[in-house]
Amino acid sequence: MPGNLNSLVSLSLTNRTNLLTHGLHRFPAKYIPQVPRWGLDSYAALGSYVLDPFAGSGTTNLEAAAHGYSSVALEINPLSRLIIRAKNTPIPDDELEAAAKRVRAAWRPHEGPLRAPMAGVVNFDHWFSDATWRQLAGLKDAVKSETEPGAIREFFLVVFSSIIRAVSNADDQSQKTYVSGTRIKSPPPVTSTWDNAVRRSLSGMSELNQTAARHTHVTVPDTGNALDIPFEANTFDLAVTSPPYLDSVDYPYNLMLEHFWLADELGLPSRQDFNQLRHGQVGAKNPASAEDPPRFISDLLEVETLPEYRRTAVLSYFAMMDQHFSEMARVLKDGARYVFVVGNSGTKIGPLPIHKALIGLAQTHGLGLEHAFGYRLRRHYMKFPRAGRGGIILVDWVLTLRKGLQSDLEVPDLVDSHVEVDPRAVAY
Numbered sequence: 001m002p003g004n005l006n007s008l009v010s011l012s013l014t015n016r017t018n019l020l021t022h023g024l025h026r027f028p029a030k031y032i033p034q035v036p037r038w039g040l041d042s043y044a045a046l047g048s049y050v051l052d053p054f055a056g057s058g059t060t061n062l063e064a065a066a067h068g069y070s071s072v073a074l075e076i077n078p079l080s081r082l083i084i085r086a087k088n089t090p091i092p093d094d095e096l097e098a099a100a101k102r103v104r105a106a107w108r109p110h111e112g113p114l115r116a117p118m119a120g121v122v123n124f125d126h127w128f129s130d131a132t133w134r135q136l137a138g139l140k141d142a143v144k145s146e147t148e149p150g151a152i153r154e155f156f157l158v159v160f161s162s163i164i165r166a167v168s169n170a171d172d173q174s175q176k177t178y179v180s181g182t183r184i185k186s187p188p189p190v191t192s193t194w195d196n197a198v199r200r201s202l203s204g205m206s207e208l209n210q211t212a213a214r215h216t217h218v219t220v221p222d223t224g225n226a227l228d229i230p231f232e233a234n235t236f237d238l239a240v241t242s243p244p245y246l247d248s249v250d251y252p253y254n255l256m257l258e259h260f261w262l263a264d265e266l267g268l269p270s271r272q273d274f275n276q277l278r279h280g281q282v283g284a285k286n287p288a289s290a291e292d293p294p295r296f297i298s299d300l301l302e303v304e305t306l307p308e309y310r311r312t313a314v315l316s317y318f319a320m321m322d323q324h325f326s327e328m329a330r331v332l333k334d335g336a337r338y339v340f341v342v343g344n345s346g347t348k349i350g351p352l353p354i355h356k357a358l359i360g361l362a363q364t365h366g367l368g369l370e371h372a373f374g375y376r377l378r379r380h381y382m383k384f385p386r387a388g389r390g391g392i393i394l395v396d397w398v399l400t401l402r403k404g405l406q407s408d409l410e411v412p413d414l415v416d417s418h419v420e421v422d423p424r425a426v427a428y
């Protein structure tokens with residue numbers, strides 16, 4: 001990975017990215033572990049306390065834990081928080097093996113009437129055949145009957161969640177949850193899918209148990225809002241994150257079936273609660289409220305060139321990121337770094353150099369750009385460019401911001417994600 005900081009680094013997802021518990025659960029726009037590892041290698045020191053304010057599936061926290069750093073994961077989404085806890089809580093191998101055997105022995109297909117696990121979800125049989133539905137309902141019951149509330153139960157609930165998409169009728173080619181009319185799917189059996197997932201997950205946990213993670217702690221606050229950080233000023237030595245991008249990924253929608261199945265555990269009893277979750281997050285296409293744009297927005301972005309129907313989402317995004325940077329400037333220690341990874345995508349409103357606007361915004365809060373490099377990522381699962389609809393993101397920017405730094409470092413636009421990039425164009 002980016003050994004040479006002064007070049008555009010080419011990475012491929014064929015590199016092993018599922019070591020430890022990294023592969024426990026899929027997650028849209030998860031970054032590869034090599035990215036936060038680079039941030040930790042470059043800027044953490046013994047005893048550093050690390051923050052990921054938009055933690056997603058907890059990639060940063062897992063890398064931090066494995067390398068001996070305690071950390072905090074902020075996440076607005078309860079499914080993410082569950083995944084982060086499961087990935088980051090070491091559990092002795094023998095305890096997990098024993099629980100896995102008990103669950104397997106107790107598992108029977110559910111009998112009697114079938115009920116969608118989340119109130120207000122209709123046509124559940126669109127997603128699952130009767131047999132699959134009965135198997136999954138029985139499996140979840142077995143996990144709950146054979147484990148006590150706590151880390152082991154959460155671990156198996158996450159393994160359970162991790163197989164839902166595969167055994168559903170939803171298309172595997174797309175991240176979005178929909179049943180393709182043209183590519184008819186024959187889902188694999190639930191039993192072997194579960195057995196394979198358990199085997200892989202136990203092996204990942206066993207790897208984690210060999211690392212420094214046993215001596216570190218990952219804190220996942222229930223109120224994990226990156227716009228209102230529940231920590232005192234000057235708490236963190238380093239932050240590493242990939243924030244949500246402007247309307248590029250709808251996280252709850254991409255993991256819709258998983259939310260439906262875990263409704264009770266996630267505190268989302270109804271479809272309405274789920275929908276609310278979708279609108280409350282940074283980067284939402286239809287934000288819950290139109291926030292006041294940041295003071296300097298017109299210096300950062302040509303607002304008047306945005307089409308009317310996109311303006312609210314764009315301004316809301318920057319208003320929220322403004323609030324976020326203000327919070328980060330508060331909770332980071334003086335001189336602390338904030339490694340900030342942003343994809344460089346085309347959007348519906350035409351190419352927008354969002355990373356540049358974010359850099360300008362961060363500077364207004366005293367977080368100056370110290371270092372930047374771009375790397376190209378081959379996203380094998382997205383085989384076709386979807387021009388104008390979020391697009392494939394081919395270049396990611398790794399920006400290092402530093403509290404207290406006044407900087408006039410600039411990065412090039414590089415807004416066309418399909419363009420071949422001259423490595424020297426992004427050299428710093």
Ligand SMILES: C[S@@+](CC[C@H](N)C(=O)[O-])C[C@H]1O[C@@H](n2cnc3c(N)ncnc32)[C@H](O)[C@@H]1O
Pocket residue numbers: 027029030031032053054055056057058059060074075076077080224225226227241242243244245251280281282
């Ligand atoms: C790009 S993802 C992070 C992916 C992560 N780096 C990983 O490897 O899994 C951004 C995350 O920000 C979360 N998010 C959105 N708004 C948030 C907020 N206000 N506070 C905390 N998290 C938020 C989303 O739920 C999403 O999981």
